[in-house]
Amino acid sequence: xxxxxxxxxxxxxxxxxxxxxxxxxxxxxxxxxxxxxxxxxxxxxxxxxxxxxxxxxxxxxxxxxxxxxxxxxxxxxxxxxxxxxxxxxxxxxxxxxxxxxxxxxxxxxxxxxxxxxxxxxxxxxxxxxxxxxxxxxxxxxxxxxxxxxxxxxxxxxxxxxxxxxxxxxxxxxxxxxxxxxxxxxxxxxxxxxxxxxxxxxxxxxxxxxxxxxxxxxxxxxxxxxxxxxxxxxxxxxxxxxxxxxxxxxxxxxxxxxxxxxxxxxxxxxxxxxxxxxxxxxxxxxxxxxxxxxxxxxxx
Numbered sequence: 001x002x003x004x005x006x007x008x009x010x011x012x013x014x015x016x017x018x019x020x021x022x023x024x025x026x027x028x029x030x031x032x033x034x035x036x037x038x039x040x041x042x043x044x045x046x047x048x049x050x051x052x053x054x055x056x057x058x059x060x061x062x063x064x065x066x067x068x069x070x071x072x073x074x075x076x077x078x079x080x081x082x083x084x085x086x087x088x089x090x091x092x093x094x095x096x097x098x099x100x101x102x103x104x105x106x107x108x109x110x111x112x113x114x115x116x117x118x119x120x121x122x123x124x125x126x127x128x129x130x131x132x133x134x135x136x137x138x139x140x141x142x143x144x145x146x147x148x149x150x151x152x153x154x155x156x157x158x159x160x161x162x163x164x165x166x167x168x169x170x171x172x173x174x175x176x177x178x179x180x181x182x183x184x185x186x187x188x189x190x191x192x193x194x195x196x197x198x199x200x201x202x203x204x205x206x207x208x209x210x211x212x213x214x215x216x217x218x219x220x221x222x223x224x225x226x227x228x229x230x231x232x233x234x235x236x237x238x239x240x241x242x243x244x245x246x247x248x249x250x251x252x253x254x255x256x257x258x259x260x261x262x263x264x265x266x267x268x269x270x271x272x273x274x275x276x277x278x279x280x281x282x283x284x285x286x287x288x289x290x291x292x293x294x295x296x297x298x299x
Contacts, residue, residue, distance in 0.1 A: 002084045003038065003288040004251055006205050008222070009077045010265055013277040017070035023267030026203065026254045027078040028061040034247055038081040045075040058261070060254040065267075076265060081288075086248045094142070095232035101134060101142045102196065105231065113198040113229060115257050121190055123171040130191035146228055146238060147245055149191060153184050154243030161221075167259040181241040182224040182259050188240045189226045198229040203262040204253040206242065207285045221283050222264045225250060251285070 008027060029037050042051065042063060049068040056062050067074065097103055105113055119126070133149045134140050158178040168176075168183040170190040179187070189199040206223040225239035235255075237247045244250065256262035269276070 002086070004082050004084055004205075004207055005286045005288060006080045006082070006251065007077070007282075007284045008079075008205075008264075009075070009280075009282045011076075011280045012074040012269075013279065014072050014074075014269065014271065014275050015277050016271070016275055017072050018275050019070050019270035020067040020074060021268035021270065023065045023067070023076070023265065024263075025063045025065065025076060025078065025265050026060055026262065027063070027080065027264060029080060029082050029204070029251055029253050030060065030255070032252070034085045035252060036083040038083055040081075041079045043075075043077040043079075045073070046071050056261075058255050058257075060256075060262070070270075074269075082251055084247075084251065086246065093232050094230050098231045098233075099142055100139045101145050102139075103142065103231075104196075105198070105229075109229075109231065116198040116200045116229070117193060117196065119190055119193045120258055121170050121186075122194070123169075123190075125171050125174050126187070126190050127194045129174055130194045134195065142230065145195070146192070146236075149188060150238045150240045150245060151243050153188055153240035157184060159184075159241060180224075181239075184240040185224045185226045186259055188238060192226075192228055200227050200229075200235070201256045201259050201262055202227055202237070202250075202252055202254070203256070203259075203264060205251040205283065205285050206239070207249040207251070207287060209249070209287075221281055222253075223250070224259070224262075227255065 025042070028040055029035055031037055044065055044067065046067060046069060048065045050066045052064045054062050054064060130149070133145050133152070156177065157173070160178050160180065162180050167186050168179050170187040173179040173183045173187045185201055189201060192199040202225050204223055225237060225241065225244070227235040227237055229235050237250055238245055239250060253264070254262045
């Protein structure tokens with residue numbers, strides 16, 4: 001069991017005092033069998049008039065913050081500690097009928113999965129890309145299809161940060177062969193959906209182990225990946241940015257059908273377009289050292 005600590009700061013700057021609309025934050029990790037929230041803290045400056053918590057349509061925890069008055073700056077800082085259990089990937093207890101692709105979901109599951117099975121950005125290039133990982137006219141090991149698709153994006157595409165908001169269309173990501181973690185997550189989701197499987201978007205954080213000297217991408221900001229639903233195994237994590245299968249070093253905060261529904265922080269200000277001066281985002285994910293074992297006393 002590992003304990004991760006996350007400190008996430010977002011600062012907005014304005015050229016003159018402006019008013020603020022309601023801001024929504026999605027930062028509280030989803031409690032589950034593989035991760036448990038130990039504690040969390042939210043600091044807002046100027047001091048908020050009210051903070052109200054809700055569950056959105058996907059069951060994510062969202063804080064709605066009202067900020068009275070006007071100011072030239074707005075700062076949000078969140079801190080969380082979460083107990084994390086690594087999931088090694090697709091469960092060997094995946095239903096026998098789903099071990100080989102193609103397979104069909106049962107009618108009860110299919111009814112609830114329908115919105116996550118339907119491609120949201122249908123494109124021939126995405127379908128052809130997904131088809132490369134399936135044996136033509138035959139059956140393919142389901143785990144192999146998904147893992148090779150995840151690894152192919154990791155190995156064949158260039159990761160590049162982008163300051164502009166939003167997520168690229170999957171066909172554009174294919175064309176450019178580059179993108180952010182959100183772009184890669186959406187590309188894999190749409191490729192999986194084009195194969196008739198259910199996939200959803202995940203927003204959260206990734207731990208970057210400096211000691212390993214590896215190239216884990218997505219540190220220093222929020223991170224994104226996707227989940228694919230396999231009968232018997234449930235929602236399985238796939239991070240195409242880093243080629244991670246399973247929840248290793250991934251801290252899950254929110255899930256959604258589409259990236260636009262899982263924005264870590266959103267809101268508005270009352271003022272002119274030219275009043276906005278800029279913003280700074282900083283994310284630090286650390287791992288608490290394991291408690292020292294008591295020394296053995298000599299005889």
